[in-house]
Amino acid sequence: MQWNWEFTYEIMPRMLWATLNTLMAAGVGYAIAVVLGLALALAQRTPYRGLTLVVREVVEFIRSTPLVLQIFFVYYVGPQYGLNLSPWVAGMIAIGLHYASYLSEVYRGGIESVPKGQWEACIALNMTPVKTYFRVIIPQALPPSVAGMGNYLVGIFKDTPMLSVIGVAELMHAANAIGGQHYRYLEPYTIVGVVFLMISLPSAGLIRAFEAWVRRKLGMR
Amino acid sequence: MMEDMSHYPLELTGPDVPMVRFMNVTKRYGALTVLDDLNLDVTEGEMVTIIGPSGSGKTTVLRMLMTLETINSGVIYVDGKPLTHMPKNGVLVPADAKYLRRARASIGMCFQHFNLFPHMTALENCMEGPVQVLGLSKREARERSEELLEMVGMIDKKDQHPSRLSGGQQQRVAIARALAMRPKVMLFDEVTSALDPEVIGEVTNVIRRLVSEHNLTMLMVTHQMGFARDISDRICFFFGGRIEEQGPPDALFGNPQRDRTKQFLSAVKEAD
Incomplete structure (x- = not known):
């Protein structure tokens, strides 16, 4: 089987469109994870022992089970309890929750x-606990967390293909569909690989630069 | 085992209510008793310095007053009102978080390691409490903070972050930050211990000015014996979680009565 450039050009628009969906899935999932992760981290630091224990166990549970299972669970088990979610919504909930539990550990270390x-x-x-966290502790917990947060941003991006299992139209899903239609898998899968490589590679440098920028911005060296 | 609280007054009344009263205060860490049935009164405007060997409980006195430590038994009163406890159905019960926040509002503290907020400039450090806790407008808080930074000689550096300041400069900002909350009681916990010798003077001079120009009640823990003798109204020598001896500086330094005091003072003199 030989590489077919004509076929490559033909499927490119569809692949690029799917790339946008991948980026959006990673972006939205990450935004959920960043906020929810902070909530999970803070919930483990309240004086309420019961809450701490429950959140701790939930985080452990999510971290110890596969993402793909969680995606299936939200999408297929939900409807049996009357919770009908579109692939996108179910996927964002699953991947957001999954990475929130990882990010909560990053925040915990930072705090x-x-x-x-x-x-x-x-x-x-005499500051209130809320002001203590938001004005003093979290700003200082941020710089040491940036590296870990960046790693999980790349991680969530690379995990978006798992959303194809419930039919989210991201890159992997598009590549599978194209491959099935034309009986050619070499070009679509190669494009998927190249796109992931091109986006993942520079991100390590960008994260380091961002970390330095955060430190400078906060006046800390 | 619950302590019987019925003999502690809900409030101190009468003509001579002290600004601070430790009443039968005991503090333990596990089996170690750090403060042993301590009784100590500090009157309004008084400058009391606590000295003693390490492990004698002197820093714990300040930390308990700032509510950084919990209390095992006894009660601390500030300005006549209980600090560590709150009245409930006619007896004192351990204070809850809400009560503590109200009760400690009149107390300010400076630390050995300054504890300035590294992500804020000197001015922002001073404005933080007035704006976020006292609810002052930014303009009012800035005026108040600049005035205090002027007083501690740090107005030129008001826009610098702590990482750009020397230890002595950071400590002066920390004093201004504490004063910006307009406390009635100021606590100085070994504020010169982490400083290079040549900058100790700039911090002690600020405290000297506070003593002479303000009617603040102050408690200080220090190893600077000469400084303590100069500015204190009273010296308390702590040993083993108790006040071994106390009195006016000249009496305590010049004519100590107890053997342990004499030993400590001569050991300190030798080290100097």
């Missing part, structure tokens, strides 16, 4: 890296 004296200064200034 624990803030020196004890900072908490004490907040008490001495």
Whole structure:
């Protein structure tokens, strides 16, 4: 089997369109994970022992089971309880929740890296717990978290093909469909690989630059 | 085992209510008793310095007053009102978070390691409490903060982040930050211990000015004996979680009565 450039050009528009969907899936899923992950991290630090324990177990559970199972679960088990979700919505919930539990661990590490004296200064200034977190602790927990957050951004991007199993029209899904229609898999799968490579490769450098920028922005060196 | 709280007054009344009262205060870490049935009064405007060997509980006194530590037994009163406890159905019960926040509003503290917020400039550090806690407008908070930074000699550096300041400069900003909350009681916990010798003076001079120009009640833990003697109204020598001896600086330094005090003071003198 030989590489067919004509076929490559023919399927390119469809593949690029699917790339946009992949980026959107990664972006939306990550946005959910960033916010929800913070909530999961903070929920484990409240004085309510019961809440801490439940959240801790949920995070452990999600981290210890495969993403693809979670995607199937949300999409196929949901309807049996009257929860009908489109592939997109189900996929975003599953992947967002999955990465939220990973990010919550990143945040936890970042929060624990803030020196004890900072908490004490907040008490001495009589700040509320909410202001303590949002004005003092989280801004300082951010720079040490950026590297981990970046790794999971690349991770979520590379995991988006799993959404094809429930029919989200991202890159992998498009490549499978094209391959099935034309009985040619070489070109579509190669394009998928090249697209992922082109986006993943520069991201490590970008993350490092972003980390430096955050530190500078916060006046910390 | 619950302590019987019925003999602690719900509130201190009368003509001589102290600004701070430790009443039978005990603090333990596991089997170790750090403060042992401590009784200590500090009157309004008084400058009290606590000295003593390490492990004698002197820093714990300040930390308990700032509510950074919990209490095992006894009660601390500030300005006549209980700090560690709150009245409920006619007796004192351990204070909840909400009560603690109200009760400690009149207390400010400076730390050995400054604990400035590294992501904020000197000015922002000072404005943070007034804006976020006291609810002042940005303009009011800035005026108040600039005035205080001026007083501690740090107005030129107001837009610098702590990472660009020396230890002495950071500590002066930290003093301004604490004062911006207009506390009635100020706590200085070994504020010169982490400083290079040549910058200790710039911090002690600020505290000297506070003592002479303001009617703040102050508690200080320090190893600077000469400084303590100069500015304190009273020195408390702590040993084993108790006040071994206390009195005016000249009496305590010049004519100590107890053997442990004498030993400590001569050991300190030798080290100097």
